[in-house]
Amino acid sequence: MPRVILVEDDTLVRTLLMRRMTQAGWSVVALKDGRDIQAIINAQQIDLLVVDLGLPYMDGLALLESIRARGVTIPALVISGYELPHLQDTVRSAGAHDMLQKPFDQEELLVRMRRLLAA
Secondary structure (H helix, E strand, C coil), X not given: CCEEEEECCCHHHHXXXXXXXXXXXXXXXXXXXCCCHHHHHHHCCCCEEEEECCCCCCCHHHHHHHHHHCCCCCCEEEEECCCCCCHHHHHHHCCCCEEEECCCCHXXXXXXXXHHHHC
16 A cells, blocks of 8 residues: 655645545555654555645745655655746746645545655
8 A cells, every 4th residue: 555645734635535545545644734744654564645835834945855854765746836837847847756736636636646656
């Protein structure tokens, strides 16, 4: 069973995504912010990161940059409600492999997660 860390500060969105990911066969560690992510990555085998950009304490870009600076190469998918010019390039330069704009279809999220896992 593939393991994913989902970092999403919105409780409802986090709960819905976690439920759908679990139904699709993923083992999910769901976090409301990224403060504990490094400890989890160090303690468990993680196959994929799904990270929201708008997080408290440390935004998703800073979180990814911090993880990548520690040499962690786990594939990462960013989800975001922001619509900014060049955001896709900025997200990729921070270490993400893919980005999905909110609102999105949960099935599309799962397709992209599987694609990253297979790569």
